[in-house]
Amino acid sequence: MESNFTNDQNYKYQEAKKKVNAIKGFYGNAMAYCIVIPVLAYINYRTTDFPWAIFPALGWGFGLLINGFCAYGYSPLFGKNWEERKIKEFMQES
Template identity: 45%
Template sequence: MDEFEKRARAKQQIEAIKGFYLHAIIFTLVILILFFVNWRASDVWWVQWPLLGWGLGLCLHALLVFGRVPGFVSRWEERKMKELTDKM
């Protein structure tokens, strides 16, 4: 892998990490707002459902960004990278 490819991959990883952090911030803010709304306006406790559903999505996003990716995802990325670079 030459220096250009290393820099391109590093830039791609940095963008992925920034995207995850933005996702985490938005998740936190929205869940806090929903918690407050649920606490003030409803007798039925429902805020745990968006927390669990979206929280699962956030966990999967973290796994993808920080390298705990199942093998099939890594292999797909490599195939797609080769396919796109062959077309150039």
């Protein structure tokens, strides 16, 4: 019984650690976005009339959005707890 409890705690700890690392990565990515995109916009403003800075802003912004969804566990495609349900389903088949 003790071993089962310890394994459950270890699993929860590992899952929590993964979530914290994902959120930390998201914040790092967001901070870099907030620094780099204005620099690119400034360079764009000072060098040419064509608004090329919009392309990296939109591309990186879309990636940042997806990264945020993943970090906070929001999945509009698969629904809430989809991964968890699939894991349980496959474990029961075995």
